[in-house]
Amino acid sequence: xxxxxxxxxxxxxxxxxxxxxxxxxxxxxxxxxxxxxxxxxxxxxxxxxxxxxxxxxxxxxxxxxxxxxxxxxxxxxxxxxxxxxxxxxxxxxxxxxxxxxxxxxxxxxxxxxxxxxxxxxxxxxxxxxxxxxxxxxxxxxxxxxxxxxxxxxxxxxxxxxxxxxxxxxxxxxxxxxxxxxxxxxxxxxxxxxxxxxxxxxxxxxxxxxxxxxxxxxxxxxxx
Ligand code: DC
Numbered sequence: 001x002x003x004x005x006x007x008x009x010x011x012x013x014x015x016x017x018x019x020x021x022x023x024x025x026x027x028x029x030x031x032x033x034x035x036x037x038x039x040x041x042x043x044x045x046x047x048x049x050x051x052x053x054x055x056x057x058x059x060x061x062x063x064x065x066x067x068x069x070x071x072x073x074x075x076x077x078x079x080x081x082x083x084x085x086x087x088x089x090x091x092x093x094x095x096x097x098x099x100x101x102x103x104x105x106x107x108x109x110x111x112x113x114x115x116x117x118x119x120x121x122x123x124x125x126x127x128x129x130x131x132x133x134x135x136x137x138x139x140x141x142x143x144x145x146x147x148x149x150x151x152x153x154x155x156x157x158x159x160x161x162x163x164x165x166x167x168x169x170x171x172x173x174x175x176x177x178x179x180x181x182x183x184x185x186x187x188x189x190x191x192x193x194x195x196x197x198x199x200x201x202x203x204x205x206x207x208x209x210x211x212x213x214x215x216x217x218x219x220x221x222x223x
Contacts, residue, residue, distance in 0.1 A: 002027070002121045003136070004216060005129035008143035009189060010093070010177045011150035013200055013208065014125040017143065020209045022123045023072075025216065030116050031074050032126035032133070033096065035065055035109045037087035038078045040095035050098050057104035065112060090173065097177045100127075101184040127181050130192035139219045140195035141212055147174050149201045 004027065006014050015031055022029035042048075042063050049055045066077045075084045086092075099105050113133045116122060126133065130140035145153075151171035158165045181189040191197060196215050200208050 001118060002138055002220070003117050003134045004123040004139040004141070004212075005134050005137035005192070005195070006123065006125040006141045006143055006212075007127055007130050007189060007191070007195070008125075008141075009150070009181065010097075010174050011154045012143045012145050013153065013205070014143050016205060017200075017208050017212065018123045018125045020205070021212050021216075024209065024213060025121070025123070027123045028069070028116070028120040029072075029074060030067070030113070030122050030124040032109065032113055032124060032129065033093075034074065034076045034084070034087060035067070035112065036096040036100050036105070037092050038065055038076045038083050039063060039105055039109070040092050040099055041083055041087055042078060043099060044092065044095055050095060053102045053104075056099050056102050060104045060108050063108070065109065067112070067116065094173070094177065097180045100181070101186065103186055106186055127189040128187035130195045131190060132187040135192075138223045139212075139216050140192050141215065142191035142195040142197045143208070144197075144199055145201040146199075147171050147178070150174055 004021070006018050008014050019029050021027070043050050043056065043059060046059065048059045064079050068075045068077060075082050076087065077083070110133060113124065117124060117134055124134060130137055130142070148171060151167050151174055154170050154174070155165050155167050198208060198211055
């Protein structure tokens with residue numbers, strides 16, 4: 001199977017780009033952030049103390065996460081409930097980043113992520129895909145943009161959904177999340193040695209998609 005790993009900080013456009021690349025190459029898109037978000041939703045709903053690794057670890061034993069596809073869109077199933085429409089809030093995203101530092105959370109999702117990648121040609125996005133989940137991925141991309149640009153895109157996206165937000169607050173949130181994701185002990189966000197670095201601050205979506213496809217074509221010939 002061919003695996004493309006896309007890592008990068010919050011709001012770098014990973015999911016938008018990965019979906020388009022998946023379409024073009026007829027690959028399956030796997031959004032690993034959604035899995036961490038579904039686990040975070042469980043913690044929030046059940047009042048689990050997310051400051052405590054022990055409490056979060058115990059809660060992990062009551063969680064079952066599976067992935068299905070409807071019209072090619074990934075659906076996240078949490079204990080038999082499709083929660084895909086409930087995990088896109090800032091609260092869930094920030095809680096996901098918090099619990100993602102704990103070993104039981106990461107171990108639980110690692111197996112599921114690897115299983116998906118052996119069954120299909122996948123383009124998988126997250127924070128540790130090229131470094132930890134799929135170290136043998138044939139193509140690896142590290143996608144980033146300045147925090148200001150990422151905040152600007154996020155505000156625009158929220159506006160399209162009818163939600164007003166303050167750009168400085170959104171940027172502060174993004175910086176905090178980056179810090180958390182880059183400085184944790186297990187599988188922190190970092191560029192894999194063999195990943196292609198793409199700063200998309202001044203690139204259009206089409207340009208980024210084209211750059212990844214061209215990297216894929218190079219890697220396909222060489223590997
Ligand atoms: O990409 P996202 O915003 O949906 O991810 C939410 C959080 O989940 C992110 O801040 C950190 C965590 N995460 C992770 O630790 N490893 C991944 N592969 C994907 C997400």
